[in-house]
Amino acid sequence: MLNQVQESGILIRYGRAVEETREVRGRDGEPCAGSVGFVGLGNMGSVLAGNLVGAGHAVVTHDALGAGRSPEGAVHVPGVAEVARRAGVLVLSLPDGAASEQVAHEILAAPGRRVRYVVDTSTVGPAAARSVAGLLAGSGIGYVDAPVSGGVAGARARTLTVMYAGGDEACSAVEGVLAGLSDRRRRVGDRPGMAQALKLANNFLSATTLAATSEAVAFGLAAGLDMATMLDVLNESSGRSAATGDKFPAHVLTGRYAAGFANSLMDKDVRLYLRAVAEQDGPAAIGEVTGAVWERFARAEPGADFTRIFPFVEGS
Ligand code: NAD
Numbered sequence: 001m002l003n004q005v006q007e008s009g010i011l012i013r014y015g016r017a018v019e020e021t022r023e024v025r026g027r028d029g030e031p032c033a034g035s036v037g038f039v040g041l042g043n044m045g046s047v048l049a050g051n052l053v054g055a056g057h058a059v060v061t062h063d064a065l066g067a068g069r070s071p072e073g074a075v076h077v078p079g080v081a082e083v084a085r086r087a088g089v090l091v092l093s094l095p096d097g098a099a100s101e102q103v104a105h106e107i108l109a110a111p112g113r114r115v116r117y118v119v120d121t122s123t124v125g126p127a128a129a130r131s132v133a134g135l136l137a138g139s140g141i142g143y144v145d146a147p148v149s150g151g152v153a154g155a156r157a158r159t160l161t162v163m164y165a166g167g168d169e170a171c172s173a174v175e176g177v178l179a180g181l182s183d184r185r186r187r188v189g190d191r192p193g194m195a196q197a198l199k200l201a202n203n204f205l206s207a208t209t210l211a212a213t214s215e216a217v218a219f220g221l222a223a224g225l226d227m228a229t230m231l232d233v234l235n236e237s238s239g240r241s242a243a244t245g246d247k248f249p250a251h252v253l254t255g256r257y258a259a260g261f262a263n264s265l266m267d268k269d270v271r272l273y274l275r276a277v278a279e280q281d282g283p284a285a286i287g288e289v290t291g292a293v294w295e296r297f298a299r300a301e302p303g304a305d306f307t308r309i310f311p312f313v314e315g316s
Helices: 045-054 081-087 097-109 126-137 150-156 168-173 175-181 194-222 225-233 241-252 264-278 284-298 306-315
Strands: 010-013 018-019 035-039 060-063 085-090 117-120 140-144 161-167 184-189
Touching: 035 045, 035 081, 035 097, 035 161, 045 060, 045 085, 045 150, 045 175, 060 081, 081 097, 085 097, 085 175, 097 117, 097 126, 117 126, 126 140, 126 194, 126 264, 126 306, 140 161, 140 168, 161 175, 161 194, 168 175, 175 184, 184 194, 194 225, 194 241, 194 264, 194 284, 194 306, 225 241, 241 306, 264 284, 284 306
Parallel strands: 035 060, 035 085, 085 117, 117 140, 161 184
Antiparallel strands: 010 018
């Protein structure tokens, strides 16, 4: 029996108990009952749930598509209600705010639920984070807005940035769970929605530099330059970014195009950013151009890896 988690919360490796799973503490330092729940086992969630198992947590998972991507050592259950019945803290990694809201309703309707905190790592935007937080607060469940940046590779390496925001009590109660997700964490605000605002600002920059680098590289290739040489020089010059330093060398130059982030999700993120900017009457001249490029790409090749923006831009 390799790396399995018993209901009792003792981690069993190689057939013997080697460590107690980490306790999560809530109000007044009381331990939260049960395991850590995880809902949404896609490209990002499957790795983050595995990180929690690796950190010694007893993890109970659920995904609408079934147990296929549940990490070894976690217990997969058939519904959100069952996760909510077993877990004191429930982590979400879902496509958008509508999915987070749906799962929040399922948590609230779960008979015998013991969930006291929800940690939402999905990119949902500030308005959805505030709305889900309000919904859960009505039933005494704390919500920590905790989007992530650094991609699937960063999640595997535990270098993913977890930026989070929420009330003091909820943030301190879920500290152990956040530490299980990644080694890089930063509290950026005291209200749900603030971390989402920072995440959207980050993804607007990431979307813009990836699209702009695609145009710049297409221009250089047409001028007779070689892509590897261009990237080497750009990375020693002022045009460097995560696009020139990571996404292009790892996925475009190699032709792998497998960063594990769908163009539809980046399109959603830029749309969320533009919506949030409009709500604040902020400037969006560059955002609108970036948004139009990603919208065209997501429509033309739905679900493609986001690094395929390079051939899309080059061929446009
Ligand atoms: P994904 O589409 O690969 O996975 C989403 C998972 O959620 C799927 O397995 C789906 O079956 C499940 N799901 C959807 N609705 C559900 C429901 N109601 N109940 C249970 N399961 C449900 O997406 P991903 O790439 O893993 O991203 C997840 C979130 O993380 C998104 O909000 C995304 O923007 C964000 N994010 C992703 C990355 C990345 O590199 N992939 C990086 C940073 C942030």
